[in-house]
Amino acid sequence: xxxxxxxxxxxxxxxxxxxxxxxxxxxxxxxxxxxxxxxxxxxxxxxxxxxxxxxxxxxxxxxxxxxxxxxxxxxxxxxxxxxxxxxxxxxxxxxxxxxxxxxxxxxxxxxxxxxxxxxxxxxxxxxxxxxxxxxxxxxxxxxxxxxxxxxxxxxxxxxxxxxxxxxxxxxxxxxx
Amino acid sequence: xxxxxxxxxxxxxxxxxxxxxxxxxxxxxxxxxxxxxxxxxxxxxxxxxxxxxxxxxxxxxxxxxxxxxxxxxxxxxxxxxxxxxxxxxxxxxxxxxxxxxxxxxxxxxxxxxxxxxxxxxxxxxxxxxxxxxxxxxxxxxxxxxxxxxxxxxxxxxxxxxxxxxxxxxxxxxxxxxxxxxxxxxxxxxxxxxxxxxxxxxxxxxxxxxxxxxxxxxxxxxxxxx
Numbered sequence: 001x002x003x004x005x006x007x008x009x010x011x012x013x014x015x016x017x018x019x020x021x022x023x024x025x026x027x028x029x030x031x032x033x034x035x036x037x038x039x040x041x042x043x044x045x046x047x048x049x050x051x052x053x054x055x056x057x058x059x060x061x062x063x064x065x066x067x068x069x070x071x072x073x074x075x076x077x078x079x080x081x082x083x084x085x086x087x088x089x090x091x092x093x094x095x096x097x098x099x100x101x102x103x104x105x106x107x108x109x110x111x112x113x114x115x116x117x118x119x120x121x122x123x124x125x126x127x128x129x130x131x132x133x134x135x136x137x138x139x140x141x142x143x144x145x146x147x148x149x150x151x152x153x154x155x156x157x158x159x160x161x162x163x164x165x166x167x168x169x170x171x172x173x174x175x176x
Numbered sequence: 177x178x179x180x181x182x183x184x185x186x187x188x189x190x191x192x193x194x195x196x197x198x199x200x201x202x203x204x205x206x207x208x209x210x211x212x213x214x215x216x217x218x219x220x221x222x223x224x225x226x227x228x229x230x231x232x233x234x235x236x237x238x239x240x241x242x243x244x245x246x247x248x249x250x251x252x253x254x255x256x257x258x259x260x261x262x263x264x265x266x267x268x269x270x271x272x273x274x275x276x277x278x279x280x281x282x283x284x285x286x287x288x289x290x291x292x293x294x295x296x297x298x299x300x301x302x303x304x305x306x307x308x309x310x311x312x313x314x315x316x317x318x319x320x321x322x323x324x325x326x327x328x329x330x331x332x333x334x335x336x337x338x339x340x341x342x343x344x345x346x347x348x349x350x351x352x353x354x355x356x357x358x359x360x361x362x363x364x365x366x367x368x369x370x371x372x373x374x375x376x377x378x379x380x381x382x383x384x385x386x387x388x389x390x391x392x393x394x395x396x397x398x399x400x401x
Contacts, residue, residue, distance in 0.1 A: 021276070022272065024269070024272070027265060027269060030265075031261065031264075034264075034265075035258070035261065038254075038257055038261065041395050041399060042250075042254060042399065044399075045250075045395070045399035048401075049401065050401075054400070057396070057399060057400075058395070061391050061392050064391045065391050068264060068387060068391070071268075072265070072380075073380075073381055073384045078209075079209075079210075082210065082213045085213045086213060086216070086217070088217070089220045089221060090220070093221065093224040096221075096224060096225075096228065097228055100228055101231060101232070101235065104235065105235065
């Protein structure tokens with residue numbers, strides 16, 4: 001006899017659909033709790049909790065999300081593999097957030113520690129700071145200058161020459 | 177072999193919705209559901225990028241985010257939260273109706289869910305119109321300072337994040353409404369029963385995810401402190 005597999009498990013009675021049927025009263029309870037928690041988040045937003053308010057709001061949101069996922073999306077009764085897919089996603093979101101936010105937060109301090117921009121600061125100290133912007137790239141600055149000259153100088157950029165030429169004039173290095 | 181094969185099919189042999197490459201309706205539903213969960217994983221990862229953009233903006237410009245968010249309507253956001261949570265409930269009830277082969281129930285709960293989605297989009301329209309009117313637009317389109325609103329810092333960045341997050345979410349609500357219309361037509365045709373409701377359930381999973389995203393969007397954008 002050939003075996004029938006469902007989600008990696010041998011199915012004993014393959015003609016039956018194996019799904020959990022939640023009672024209506026459970027759905028009623030869950031939606032009531034979700035409304036109460038929404039009211040709680042709303043109320044907390046008017047309290048002065050300082051930096052803790054974000055933590056409280058996020059905690060309540062996580063509880064609400066867990067209720068929706070577990071009961072409305074049936075993950076509590078579902079195949080464990082679906083929980084694995086979902087939890088795996090959340091772990092990767094955590095890695096994404098953790099590393100990026102840590103990098104954004106720590107970058108200035110690391111740059112100081114490792115003297116990444118020492119050369120830049122030396123130039124600033126000598127009163128000859130490194131120029132930033134388009135005129136820092138000579139080839140590009142030259143190209144734009146030539147374009148502007150071809151139009152008879154930046155003062156002719158707008159006016160009678162129309163919109164196209166105005167766009168080119170906007171890139172005049174002197175403007176940056 | 178052929179005998180065993182017949183046994184494996186059982187009653188499903190006569191189910192017109194069983195695709196030829198599946199042995200049973202249960203196996204077919206399981207495959208569809210796994211596919212849906214994988215799709216939801218990509219959705220979560222997509223939205224997480226926007227949430228990260230929000231957190232970075234908030235980390236670097238806490239005062240500006242605090243000041244700019246005061247211009248978002250807590251009432252509109254709150255009403256939409258209640259509406260969307262209600263729609264999640266009606267959607268769960270719709271899937272339950274499908275599990276009990278109650279076609280009239282599927283149609284009734286589906287209409288209620290679509291009604292909630294419609295209310296959500298209408299409130300969103302009111303909210304967006306007010307923002308457009310006040311020039312609170314993203315990036316270079318920002319012109320609230322010409323309408324008498326002085327927000328320090330980089331409010332055009334905040335409104336960029338606001339419109340990207342709520343806009344992408346609203347787009348998902350619209351897609352959900354379109355999919356539910358299709359499910360309604362199929363339910364009307366009598367396609368769904370306790371042995372064939374994977375499409376109803378997957379639509380429900382998608383709709384709950386849209387609700388999940390809003391559960392986090394609402395406190396972060398409208399209620400930040």
